[in-house]
Each structure stands twice: as structure tokens, then as C-alpha cells.
Amino acid sequence: MKTNSKIDVYLPDLVGKGYKAFWNFRGRYNVCKGSRGSKKSKTTALRWIYLLMKYPDANLLVIRKTGKTLHDSCFTDLKWAIHRLQVGDWWTWKESPLEMTYKPTGQKILFRGLDDPLKITSITVEHGFLCWAWLEEAYEVLKEKDFDAVDESIRGKIPDGLFKQWVITFNPWNEHHWLKRRFFDQKDPDILATTTNYLCNEWLDEHDLRLFEEMQKNRPDRYRVAGLGEWGVSEGAVFSNWTTADLSKEISHFANIHNGLDFGVADPNALIRFDFEPGQKKIYVFEEYYQGNISLEKLYEEVKKRAGTQLIIGDSAASQQIIELCRMGLHVVPAVKGPGSIQYGIQWLQGYDIIVDYRCRNFIREISNYQWTLDKYGNTTDIPIDADNHLIDALRYGSEPIQHGFARAGRRL
Incomplete structure (x- = not known):
């Protein structure tokens, strides 16, 4: 396939339902709390690849608390999205360091861990603007000030028609986490905070659905968190008393x-x-x-x-x-x-x-x-x-x- 060729895809068939507001939002903070099987990470990956190909001056920074966890999560999800959108010939990637490039324009997807903050605050791109960021598994970031430090990496003047945005995705977590107060407990036109669950994932098979049904019947407290995406105490929490x-x-x-x-x-x-x-x-x-x-x-x-x-x-x-x-x-x-x-x-x-x-x-x-x-x-x-x-x-x-x-x-x- 040549890089100037065109393909026809019907996004609703590839993306599915349940994320229309999330997909269309253009404010600063697009925050999605979702249960297991809610397809939030896959939808986010599809959205970023689509937007990067639509906006030729944009670049994306992808972050997790620990850099070594990016390869088997966000990096793999983004490669999956590229293939699902049938645009593999237009993209290239390397693994040391993790990086993806949109070949027609030179736009980059860069990957960093919060365990090396200096590599985030000083990051720059050769082409266009670093105007987008994706923080995956945000519940891992226990201190709000750690997010504030990297939030500032998305800054500077951008041309008309482009927008700055953080997409913040995570599994439901304890309601005392700063994410709830910062993004879910206030109304701000620059924040979209949504909760999704497995019920909007039309690609789960009968076996997947049966697991959730059994969880609802036998472990209702876990179902409320892992099934419905509501705030709750993690099973790995030391103290619940x-x-x-x-x-x-x-x-x-x-x-x-x-x-x-x-x-x-x-x-x-x-x-x-x-x-x-x-x-x-x-x-x-x-x-x-x-x-x-x-x-x-x-x-x-x-x-x-x-x-x-x-x-x-x-x-x-x-x-x-x-x-x-x-x-x-x-x-x-x-x-x-x-x-x-x-x-x-x-x-x-x-x-x-x-x-x-x-x-x-x-x-x-x-x-x-x-x-x-x-x-x-x-x-x-x-x-x-x-x-x-x-x-x-x-x-x-x-x-x-x-x-x-x-x-x-x-x-x-």
C-alpha cells in the first residue's frame, strides 16, 4: 500500500458503541474510569491513531507510572489499533526506545514512565506540537503532584484547529484517590469524566459474559467494582478496616x-x-x-x-x-x-x-x-x-x- 493511497473504513463497525462523548470531546482532560472488559484502552488506542492521522501537526506522549509496563500495554494496544484501522503500511515503530512514527508526516508517539520524570519534563518533538498525552492506569499515580509535574509538559501555543488534551484511563479505585476529587467531583467544561463497563463491549463472547454473571451472583462486591466500574476498594488493598x-x-x-x-x-x-x-x-x-x-x-x-x-x-x-x-x-x-x-x-x-x-x-x-x-x-x-x-x-x-x-x-x- 502506498502512503498516499486511501482506504475506506466505517468507524462505528471498528470502534463499537458506548464511547461517543469520549471520542468527540476536545477539552483538556478526557477521563475514563472503566471496569474490566470495558474496552476503554482499545478505544483510546483507536482514537489516538485516528486523530494523529487527521491532525498532521499533532504528536502524542504516552505515560504510565513505570516505563517498563508500557510495552505490553499501551504500545501493544496502539499496534493493535493500527492494524484494526488497516493503516499498518503508513506506520513504523521501534522498541528501544519505544516509539511510533506516522511515515507521511513524521509525527511521533513517544512513551515514557513516571519513574524517570526528567525524560518527560524536557521532552520535545521535531515536527509539529506535543499537544496530546495519554496516562494509562492512572490509579498507579498515588500523588497528585506527580501528575501536576507532567501535566505541564503539554503546554505552549498551538495553531488554530488543533487542541491540547490529556486522556486519562484507569480501572475503578478507592474513592479517596485524588482522581475522584480532581476529575469526578467537580463540574468543569474542560473536563469530561465518564464511567464505562463491560455492558458496552459488544465483542465479549458468551464465556466472557458468563464470568461477569457468576461474579454478580457470587461476589456482588467485586462485581460492583470489576463489573460495573464503580468506586471501590481494590482486592489488593492492605487495609479495608x-x-x-x-x-x-x-x-x-x-x-x-x-x-x-x-x-x-x-x-x-x-x-x-x-x-x-x-x-x-x-x-x-x-x-x-x-x-x-x-x-x-x-x-x-x-x-x-x-x-x-x-x-x-x-x-x-x-x-x-x-x-x-x-x-x-x-x-x-x-x-x-x-x-x-x-x-x-x-x-x-x-x-x-x-x-x-x-x-x-x-x-x-x-x-x-x-x-x-x-x-x-x-x-x-x-x-x-x-x-x-x-x-x-x-x-x-x-x-x-x-x-x-x-x-x-x-x-x-
Whole structure:
């Protein structure tokens, strides 16, 4: 096939139904939350190939949290879309680094991971404008500021008739994820936030549909999330035994207060304060401090202001920081830790209802997104992902005296 030849395709036959608004939207943020089998990734791939061939000055950046996951997801979906649209002779691609080129114009599809942010913020194209981006599996991005940093890569003046856009796709996730607040909880003409599910996928066969029917019958909670695409707790979440509340009136009555402290330099220093009520089987998380890039003197001031002379259990790996804070006047002792302490601490915390004051936004983000790692077959392990867990680690440290039956360290405010 020559690159100046034409082919006739009927898009509704190739794309199917259920995505008309998504396909036609031209605002800045085109966000799609979809269940398994909802064809959101395949539809997105078809749309990008179609639009790139329609707008000769546009280029596309494709992003996931981890760069190595792009090959078997977005890169493969885009190749599938090229073949489905019967335009394979007009495209070329390479795998090191991942890149696709539309041969008639030289337009590019570039692939990057958030694990190498410098390669995103400094990215440029030779032809036309980098005006489009696709963030796939956006729930993997736990911090909104990480998205904000790459959002700025789609910038600059573009010619009339072209438009800037992010397409953001992901499976349903915990309702406390920043994606819900940012894109689904507000009305903005520059945002289209849609939810799709397997019912709009006309290419599922009888076996596929039967799996969803059995899920609806036997596992209704999972069906609500994996089948209908509604917000819910992931099966890989470590903690599901927590809720939020306004604890401002209860604080003065807390009698068994405990404090945990995790240290950071560029990472945040994280102080958590909670009340333990053994008779109620409840833990009340009522205060947090979360800040990186500060001096030890500043950390002392902030912790002193909150915990005073109360006992604080700190990360034993930061022995020098603990010694210095004690010299300044705080009462900090190292956590015991040891082999298996993470799993034991998690299991212990899972045995209590954890009530979190709604103002503890960083802790809410961490506990919402804290997950078990997966093995190479996609099965959950008993090892949590060691990322964005500073306050959770501090909670484990602070609860050690209770876990192991030490003398209680809490005091009244």
C-alpha cells in the first residue's frame, strides 16, 4: 500500500458503541474510569491513531507510572489499533526506545514512565506540537503532584484547529484517590469524566459474559467494582478496616495517646498521633505532621508543638536523628522492628477499626492506596509495596508498645 493511497473504513463497525462523548470531546482532560472488559484502552488506542492521522501537526506522549509496563500495554494496544484501522503500511515503530512514527508526516508517539520524570519534563518533538498525552492506569499515580509535574509538559501555543488534551484511563479505585476529587467531583467544561463497563463491549463472547454473571451472583462486591466500574476498594488493598470522621470533639477525651515518627530528608518526616481504645477495638488517628526538606531543628519544633514530652516511637534506622532529638528535649525511643515486624504490625492493625480524622489528608491518601505487591503471575503476596507509606510506618512504630504488651506510653492531652 502506498502512503498516499486511501482506504475506506466505517468507524462505528471498528470502534463499537458506548464511547461517543469520549471520542468527540476536545477539552483538556478526557477521563475514563472503566471496569474490566470495558474496552476503554482499545478505544483510546483507536482514537489516538485516528486523530494523529487527521491532525498532521499533532504528536502524542504516552505515560504510565513505570516505563517498563508500557510495552505490553499501551504500545501493544496502539499496534493493535493500527492494524484494526488497516493503516499498518503508513506506520513504523521501534522498541528501544519505544516509539511510533506516522511515515507521511513524521509525527511521533513517544512513551515514557513516571519513574524517570526528567525524560518527560524536557521532552520535545521535531515536527509539529506535543499537544496530546495519554496516562494509562492512572490509579498507579498515588500523588497528585506527580501528575501536576507532567501535566505541564503539554503546554505552549498551538495553531488554530488543533487542541491540547490529556486522556486519562484507569480501572475503578478507592474513592479517596485524588482522581475522584480532581476529575469526578467537580463540574468543569474542560473536563469530561465518564464511567464505562463491560455492558458496552459488544465483542465479549458468551464465556466472557458468563464470568461477569457468576461474579454478580457470587461476589456482588467485586462485581460492583470489576463489573460495573464503580468506586471501590481494590482486592489488593492492605487495609479495608478504616473510616473517616470529625474527631475534633473527641480529642479532649482521649486517654491513651501514642505517637509514631518516621524520618525523611527529601522524603517527608511523618509524625502520627493516635488514641488506642482496647475495650472498643478502635484506633483513633487524630493528628499528623508530614513534611520533607526541613532541618532537624525545625522537625524538633514541629514535633514538640504536637507531642510535647510524650513518648514517641521512631524508626530505629535513624539512630542519629533520634539521639539528637533526645538531646534537644524530646522523648524518642527506637522501634524494635526485626524480621517479620512489618507483616505482624499490619496484621495487628487489621484487627482494629481505624477511625481517621478527615483532616489527616496524607494518612488518608496513604492508607487508601497501600497495596500488597504482586508476583509475576499477578497474585498478591504478603509483602506490601514499599512506597508512599511514611505515616503508615509511623503508625506501626507508635503501636509497638501495645502490640507487644509494653507499658502504655499514652497520656492525656
